[in-house]
Amino acid sequence: MAAQQHRGTFKWYNGKSGFGFIRDSEANQDFFVHFFGLTRSFRKVLPREGDTATFTTLKGKKGPEAREVTRDGKVERPPLCPKSPPRAEKAAEADLKIKACICTAQIVRHGGCLGLGLAAMGTQRTDVYEQLKYCLFQDDAVTGEAAGLAMGLVMLGSANDQAVSDMASYARDTQHEKILRGLAQGIALTMYGQQDQADRLITELSEDKDAILRRAAMYTVAMAYCGTASTPAMKRLLHVAVSDVDNDVRRAAVEALGFLLFRSPEQIPSMVSLLSESYNPHVRYGAAMALGVACSGTGQKEALGLLEPLTNDPVNFVRQGALIASALVLIQQTEATCPKVKDFRQLYAKVISDKHEDSIAKFGAILAQGIIDAGGRNMTISLQSRTGHTSMTSVVGMFVFTQFWYWFPLAHFLSMAFTPTCLIGLNSELKMPKMQFLSNAKPSTYGYPAPLEEKKKEVAEKELAIGGIILMRDTKPEDSEELVQPVPALGPKAEEETEPDPPEPFFYED
Numbered sequence: 001m002a003a004q005q006h007r008g009t010f011k012w013y014n015g016k017s018g019f020g021f022i023r024d025s026e027a028n029q030d031f032f033v034h035f036f037g038l039t040r041s042f043r044k045v046l047p048r049e050g051d052t053a054t055f056t057t058l059k060g061k062k063g064p065e066a067r068e069v070t071r072d073g074k075v076e077r078p079p080l081c082p083k084s085p086p087r088a089e090k091a092a093e094a095d096l097k098i099k100a101c102i103c104t105a106q107i108v109r110h111g112g113c114l115g116l117g118l119a120a121m122g123t124q125r126t127d128v129y130e131q132l133k134y135c136l137f138q139d140d141a142v143t144g145e146a147a148g149l150a151m152g153l154v155m156l157g158s159a160n161d162q163a164v165s166d167m168a169s170y171a172r173d174t175q176h177e178k179i180l181r182g183l184a185q186g187i188a189l190t191m192y193g194q195q196d197q198a199d200r201l202i203t204e205l206s207e208d209k210d211a212i213l214r215r216a217a218m219y220t221v222a223m224a225y226c227g228t229a230s231t232p233a234m235k236r237l238l239h240v241a242v243s244d245v246d247n248d249v250r251r252a253a254v255e256a257l258g259f260l261l262f263r264s265p266e267q268i269p270s271m272v273s274l275l276s277e278s279y280n281p282h283v284r285y286g287a288a289m290a291l292g293v294a295c296s297g298t299g300q301k302e303a304l305g306l307l308e309p310l311t312n313d314p315v316n317f318v319r320q321g322a323l324i325a326s327a328l329v330l331i332q333q334t335e336a337t338c339p340k341v342k343d344f345r346q347l348y349a350k351v352i353s354d355k356h357e358d359s360i361a362k363f364g365a366i367l368a369q370g371i372i373d374a375g376g377r378n379m380t381i382s383l384q385s386r387t388g389h390t391s392m393t394s395v396v397g398m399f400v401f402t403q404f405w406y407w408f409p410l411a412h413f414l415s416m417a418f419t420p421t422c423l424i425g426l427n428s429e430l431k432m433p434k435m436q437f438l439s440n441a442k443p444s445t446y447g448y449p450a451p452l453e454e455k456k457k458e459v460a461e462k463e464l465a466i467g468g469i470i471l472m473r474d475t476k477p478e479d480s481e482e483l484v485q486p487v488p489a490l491g492p493k494a495e496e497e498t499e500p501d502p503p504e505p506f507f508y509e510d
Helices: 007-022 034-046 086-100 106-120 124-137 140-156 159-174 177-190 195-206 211-224 231-243 248-261 268-272 283-293 300-308 317-330 340-353 361-372 393-404 410-419
Strands: 054-057 067-071 072-078 379-381 418-420
Touching: 007 086, 106 124, 106 140, 124 140, 140 159, 159 195, 159 211, 177 211, 177 393, 195 211, 195 231, 211 248, 211 393, 231 248, 231 300, 231 410, 248 268, 248 283, 248 393, 268 300, 268 410, 283 300, 283 317, 283 393, 300 317, 300 340, 300 361, 317 340, 317 361, 340 361, 361 410, 393 410, 410 418
Parallel strands: none
Antiparallel strands: 054 067, 067 072, 379 418
16 A cells, blocks of 8 residues: 555655644643644645635745735735744644645645644544544545544543444444544544443444444453453453454454553463464464563563564564564663564564565564664653553554554554653752762663674685686777687697608608
């Protein structure tokens, strides 16, 4: 699918949806904003619905004041935005942005919906939800997929009956598989952390004849019971993993085990050890991703022992999942803490540089190389806070990241699960004084991996034996290359300067 996307389309999808990952540095909350930069970007390139305006750029000026619009003979200039607008103004900017997205191409609407969903994540704002629902009801496959996911982000953890009813009923009516996939993720996000209150919906979706809605049930189990290690929930997932007729449902069920057990990563290897040897490649892929999610940042030897054979699996996408999962497990691990990290780094480099390797496995190796060195090797992945509470943004980011199986730009969401690893000292006035810390550990314990070095190829010179044969070639550029008659190694023998004597005369006797 990636190969069929136009280069410009890929840029719009990634660029506009990626705006939602910008954090608001002014508020000490996990709230994502994108309004300022995104709206300014849209004002420059997007016309309004039915607009015949002329967009011009003024010389000698930069920023928004450099653009003016001529509409119906009148010159308009966009108002200047302050550097740090308040939240109310940001919300107004978001409303303006989504209205502009509705009037433009589907690729822009797709990115706009994802950005708005991230910006309003968990706010349960009715106005934003209604705008996203309007985009959903346009019955456009590309826009509807993003709108369904964004609706779940806005209603994250609310268990809103009306929202769940809207998404479930439209999922049963639509004929677009993309919209159905987006709504499946949105329903699961809406039931985040609800545990027993989600059982009725899970049972209803599990019994549906549509495989995507059954997969939505598995996603809902993962989100509703994340971090709880609930025994009934795990029994349900294991039963579906070995009994459902659809491969995608089975894969989703196994992946969901990782979200349930991330608080107790020592349990997950024994849970999926048999599943990692399944005849079904989708189950093996799910087992690999479950290990990566539950054991992320731990460097657990048992998990690596199960992932290592999967990196040599005959199925390409299983190798992809094993490579990504191994990077999740080995992030911020050094050779002193986990000796296996050196072997896996060499494996990533080998797969990436191998010209004969399949592109699916290469994609996994490229992602793995980026994950293991994330944040300049100063970040780790953790689905819980330092106090042991579940990190909502990290869980959501990891969950949507696993959906790159269907749409690869969703891999951006993994950045929500990254946590910086640093030591910050503050005084009583919450200021950072200049200080030095003494570590008794060896430098190699927390040292960065050595940078890669290009190996210089040395051409070995061959010695010619005395009894060999020399081949001489004519290397003139204007003449064609001709092979000269081979001669002995010691060269031709010198001719004798004196001629032999004539033969003596003889006579025949009678």
